[in-house]
Amino acid sequence: MAEEEKRHQIQEEWPWRELKLPEQLMAEKIRTLHATIDGEWGALPRTACQTAAGRALWNHVIHDPMAHVLAGESFLKTLHEKMKKDKLNNAREVSGVILAVRTLWFDSKIEAAVSFFGNGAQVVLLGAGMDARAYRLSCLKESNVFEVDFPELLQMKAALLQEALGSAEHRKKELKANSVTSVAADIRDSDWLEKLHIRGFAPEKCTVWVLEGILYYLPHPNAIQVLQTIAAKCLVTRTVLLADFMNQSSVSLSNSTFHFYSDWPEQLLPALGFPYVELSQIGDPDAHFGLLNDPQNLFNKLRNLPRSIQTNPEDGSPCCRLFLVEASGFPKQST
């Protein structure tokens, strides 16, 4: 098919064929805030804007009205270009699809856990980044949400939301959760749990811990420490952990960015104190969401290979996997 024809077809088929930036993003103050992110932030906090851009551009399956403003123009443009290129090349996996599946998986598991706990559960987002679940998931209406991240990120997020949503009163109206509280902490430090307590985390309350896109940025001992700290909560109250894990091959893609990995989280987590663990891979029935229909796509191919295999025998490529894991535990007397 001629290039021009292909381009035309994309324009017909894809809801995001042209990048349409919302007017809010053009506001002077929001542009200034994003100029600070673009010019001054390091690679780690910037990943928060990359994932927000993914939610913004996969908005045909993810409803996140805050995502564009939180992502910013430069991250949106970069991802949009990649998606367009993938589509032009008829790629089996379009950029951002992993993120879309991961977001939908976490959404569905958060909803299930909160409803299992009877709606009063608190939700802690470690490495919350530009996550706007407190503003978009109505299942959180009785939940207090705690967002833990670096201070500069939380301050920037608050400033962007203030510009986008206006007065405190209006922001409260837009909030879907019962409350949302920022907790400025570095989770590699030993005092992050204490900081969470100071900000109102109630240790006796049922808790859903959300570790989305965070564990692999931590050095191994810190990741283990964080998981052990959460596992210890299983002895105190009904506890659910939702987390994604990279395997060793995935981390090897960029050893300067990624650190912690586990090839067998379903063995690691019980050893750390979680009695129950369920693991899914991208493309499994609960991690699919109609986005991975081609049996030949990378994720479906990987799912059909034994997990012990590190290299794809078909083409010699590394078997890079992302595991979506739900672990839980309860004090003995509770059911």
Ligand SMILES: C[S@@+](CC[C@H](N)C(=O)[O-])C[C@H]1O[C@@H](n2cnc3c(N)ncnc32)[C@H](O)[C@@H]1O
């Ligand atoms: C890839 S983003 C994921 C953000 C969000 N969970 C999401 O899925 O959109 C990783 C986030 O973890 C935060 N982060 C990384 N290391 C951290 C640390 N040691 N302490 C607190 N936050 C951290 C970063 O600032 C960033 O916001």
